Amino acid sequence: MYRHGREEIEAVTKVLANGQWFRYGDAAAGHLGEAARFEREYAEAMRSPHVGMVSSGTAALMCCYAGLALGPGDEVIIPGYTWIASALAPLHHGVIPVIVDIDESLTLDPAAVERAITPRTRAINPVHMNGLACDMDALREIASRRGLVLIEDACQADGGRWTGAERLGALGEMGAYSFNFYKMISCGDGGAFAARSREHYERALMFHDGGCIFRPHAKELGIEFFCGINLRGNEILAAILRVQLARLDAILDDLHRVRRRVLAVIRSEGLELVPLRGSDATGTASHLGVRFAHADDAAGFCRSLPTLSGGTASAHRPIDSGRHVYRNWEPVMAQRGAYAQAADPFHHPANATALPAYHPDMLPRTLDLLARTALIALHPDQEDATADALGAAIAASARQPAHA
Numbered sequence: 001m002y003r004h005g006r007e008e009i010e011a012v013t014k015v016l017a018n019g020q021w022f023r024y025g026d027a028a029a030g031h032l033g034e035a036a037r038f039e040r041e042y043a044e045a046m047r048s049p050h051v052g053m054v055s056s057g058t059a060a061l062m063c064c065y066a067g068l069a070l071g072p073g074d075e076v077i078i079p080g081y082t083w084i085a086s087a088l089a090p091l092h093h094g095v096i097p098v099i100v101d102i103d104e105s106l107t108l109d110p111a112a113v114e115r116a117i118t119p120r121t122r123a124i125n126p127v128h129m130n131g132l133a134c135d136m137d138a139l140r141e142i143a144s145r146r147g148l149v150l151i152e153d154a155c156q157a158d159g160g161r162w163t164g165a166e167r168l169g170a171l172g173e174m175g176a177y178s179f180n181f182y183k184m185i186s187c188g189d190g191g192a193f194a195a196r197s198r199e200h201y202e203r204a205l206m207f208h209d210g211g212c213i214f215r216p217h218a219k220e221l222g223i224e225f226f227c228g229i230n231l232r233g234n235e236i237l238a239a240i241l242r243v244q245l246a247r248l249d250a251i252l253d254d255l256h257r258v259r260r261r262v263l264a265v266i267r268s269e270g271l272e273l274v275p276l277r278g279s280d281a282t283g284t285a286s287h288l289g290v291r292f293a294h295a296d297d298a299a300g301f302c303r304s305l306p307t308l309s310g311g312t313a314s315a316h317r318p319i320d321s322g323r324h325v326y327r328n329w330e331p332v333m334a335q336r337g338a339y340a341q342a343a344d345p346f347h348h349p350a351n352a353t354a355l356p357a358y359h360p361d362m363l364p365r366t367l368d369l370l371a372r373t374a375l376i377a378l379h380p381d382q383e384d385a386t387a388d389a390l391g392a393a394i395a396a397s398a399r400q401p402a403h404a
């Protein structure tokens with residue numbers, strides 16, 4: 001999805017030449033490096049008071065759990081359609097993921113969340129899959145009524161808007177972003193966490209940098225030191241990300257433009273589309289979802305679209321994406337939470353009272369929705385004519401009789 005060019009090469013060359021590659025290297029001299037600058041700029045762009053750059057989206061999620069001081073005895077509610085990191089990050093802190101249904105938007109179903117709350121629930125983890133925003137109003141309402149925190153996963157929705165003033169990832173207590181290979185903006189592998197409160201930010205900052213106690217900024221921290229780990233970003237990656245961030249709005253505008261054109265072409269077809277949440281959340285939707293009455297129809301659509309578009313378009317059923325479907329997270333399903341039983345949250349005494357029972361068929365509604373949906377890839381670089389042709393191919397493919 002991300003765009004790149006000469007500017008990234010120049011930015012990296014500058015950092016390579018100055019030899020200052022470690023983000024905290026020059027901090028004592030009061031030098032504001034690339035990582036610190038990126039954090040400021042990203043915080044401003046995401047409308048978040050505090051942002052920390054880290055090595056991946058998974059690292060960012062782990063920082064959220066650390067920032068919120070969650071651990072053994074706590075549960076987090078996650079959707080059954082997401083990347084496995086949604087389960088891995090809490091498990092690495094001893095927190096048990098409770099996996100629940102998505103709704104027709106392909107994101108966390110607020111009613112399923114409500115039903116899954118137990119006395120141990122501490123957090124809800126909405127995931128904006130494919131850039132499709134979760135129902136954040138409903139989830140915020142549940143969280144505030146039930147005294148829970150929101151850990152918002154915007155790893156597939158960098159820069160997405162919720163309302164005019166609010167950005168995805170910055171709506172909950174903490175949020176996570178990814179800059180890996182598949183994302184809106186990228187540095188190969190990278191991530192960022194966002195925090196609303198200074199306390200959560202400081203804990204995440206300390207966790208992500210095991211050397212924090214030795215940094216010049218340590219004396220400014222208002223929390224007690226604890227043992228963190230190394231999930232740091234560096235100056236080279238940050239230099240790339242600063243350039244990438246400058247490209248983000250144009251990418252989202254173009255994605256929005258392509259979606260609008262496709263929608264205009266297919267408007268009269270009477271297709272059931274995967275609904276979008278939020279007043280202006282369409283900007284990050286990287287796929288257009290079409291829902292069919294039967295799983296076979298969705299599969300047939302995905303087969304015929306490439307042919308009918310002359311090889312320019314592709315679609316997949318999310319059930320076939322494999323890795324994003326809870327039942328394929330083998331170590332999670334088997335409740336093997338670590339390399340050794342002594343380190344395994346599923347065997348931690350604090351989690352002994354009521355472990356959730358995982359089973360491959362435990363979320364039939366999720367499996368049904370994923371099987372009856374076709375996700376058509378949109379790309380910001382598609383010209384208007386290509387987007388119109390995509391719309392026409394979608395219409396033609398959906399009209400194909402009985403996809404068996």
Ligand SMILES: Cc1ncc(COP(=O)(O)O)c(C=O)c1O
Pocket residue numbers: 056057058059082083085086127129153155156178179180182189190191
């Ligand atoms: C929804 C979601 N959450 C978390 C992650 C983890 O991000 P990363 O690969 O940067 O660790 C990903 C990565 O693809 C993702 O799609």
